[in-house]
Amino acid sequence: xxxxxxxxxxxxxxxxPVANGDPRPHVRTPAGRAVTAGTxxxxxxxxxAQSGDRDAFEQLVRLHADRLYAVVIRVVGDRHEAEExxxxxxxxxxxxxxxxxxxxxxxxxxxxxxxxxxxxxxxRRGARPASTPLEEAPGQAADERHTPHARAxxxxxxxxxxxxxxxxxxxxxxxxxxxxxEGLSTTQAAAVMDLGEAAFKSRLHRARLAxxxxxxxxxxxxxxx
Amino acid sequence: xxxxxxxxxxxxxxxxxxxAHMSDYLDGELRPEExxxxxxxxxWCPECRRMLESLRRTVxxxxxxxxxxxxxxxxxxxxxxxxxx
Numbered sequence: 276x277x278x279x280x281x282x283x284x285x286x287x288x289x290x291x292p293v294a295n296g297d298p299r300p301h302v303r304t305p306a307g308r309a310v311t312a313g314t315x316x317x318x319x320x321x322x323x324a325q326s327g328d329r330d331a332f333e334q335l336v337r338l339h340a341d342r343l344y345a346v347v348i349r350v351v352g353d354r355h356e357a358e359e360x361x362x363x364x365x366x367x368x369x370x371x372x373x374x375x376x377x378x379x380x381x382x383x384x385x386x387x388x389x390x391x392x393x394x395x396x397x398x399r400r401g402a403r404p405a406s407t408p409l410e411e412a413p414g415q416a417a418d419e420r421h422t423p424h425a426r427a428x429x430x431x432x433x434x435x436x437x438x439x440x441x442x443x444x445x446x447x448x449x450x451x452x453x454x455x456x457e458g459l460s461t462t463q464a465a466a467v468m469d470l471g472e473a474a475f476k477s478r479l480h481r482a483r484l485a486x487x488x489x490x491x492x493x494x495x496x497x498x499x500x
Numbered sequence: 501x502x503x504x505x506x507x508x509x510x511x512x513x514x515x516x517x518x519x520a521h522m523s524d525y526l527d528g529e530l531r532p533e534e535x536x537x538x539x540x541x542x543x544w545c546p547e548c549r550r551m552l553e554s555l556r557r558t559v560x561x562x563x564x565x566x567x568x569x570x571x572x573x574x575x576x577x578x579x580x581x582x583x584x585x
Contacts, residue, residue, distance in 0.1 A: 440562075480520070
C-alpha cells in the first residue's frame with residue numbers, strides 16, 4: 276500500500292477551502308456586495324437581521340438554505356419533507372434570532388435548529404416510507420480518464436454507500452453526513468450536534484466502520500486483486 | 501523469550517490503538533508522534549493495512565457523494581417567511 280498517498284494528504288472534501296479554492300456559500304446583496312458564509316460581512320447581515328431587517332435575513336436564507344437542505348434530506352430521506360423542514364428551520368431562526376449571541380458561527384446555530392427539526396420530522400413519520408424519496412444519485416459527469424469499467428464500479432460504490440448511510444441509526448448517520456459528505460470540520464460538526472469533539476469523533480469512526488463493512492466487497496476487491 | 505513476549509504485547513497494544521484511531525489518521529487529526537506510531541504498526545500488520553486502505557476508500561467515496569440541490573429551495577423559504585412573519 277502506498278502509505279504516503281494516505282498520510283501526507285488528509286482526505287479533504289472537494290469543496291473544502293484548502294482542496295479547491297474557497298467555494299464557501301456566497302450571495303450578492305441588492306447593493307451588489309458579495310457576502311460569503313463565515314465572514315464579517317455575514318456577521319454584519321446577522322446583526323442587521325437581528326434589528327428586524329427581513330431583507331438582511333432573506334440574504335442569510337439565500338446563503339444557507341441549499342446546504343442546509345442537503346443535510347436535512349439525508350436525515351428525513353424525502354424531498355418535500357426536507358423542503359418543509361428547511362422552511363420551518365428558517366421561520367424558527369427568524370423568530371428566535373434575538374437569542375443568537377454570536378458565540379458560535381451563525382450557520383452552526385442554524386444547522387443545530389435544522390438538524391433537531393429534521394430529527395423530529397423523521398421520528399414523527401416513523402416507519403412510513405417517504406412519499407417523495409431521494410432519487411438515485413445521478414451519475415457524476417463521466418471522467419474520460421477512467422475506463423467504462425472503472426466508472427461502473429464508482430457508480431456501484433455510490434449506490435452502495437447511499438444505501439448503507441440510510442441504514443445507520445440517526446446518531447451515527449449525522450456525523451457522517453456533516454463531516455464526510457457536507458465537509459464541515461470536526462469542530463463545526465460536533466458543535467452542530469451539541470457534542471464534545473471526542474464523543475463526536477468516536478461516533479464518526481463507528482459510523483465509518485459500519486459503512487465500510489457494508490461496502491467491504493467494493494472497497495477491497497481492487498486492492499486484493 | 502521475554503523480549504519476544506514484550507514485542508508481541510506491544511504489537512497487540514498498537515493493534516488496538518491503531519484500529520481506534522484510523523479515522524483520526526485519515527482526517528489528519530493525529531499528532532506527529534501518533535501518526536508515526538500508526539504508520540509503523542500498519543507497515544508490519546497486514547490486517548490493519550487492509551482495513552486502513554478500505555476505510556480510506558470508503559471515506560473518499562463518501563466525500564464524493566456531495567451533490568448540489570437540483571434547484572434552490574431559498575425562494576420557497578422566503579415565500580413562507582413573507583407569508584407567516
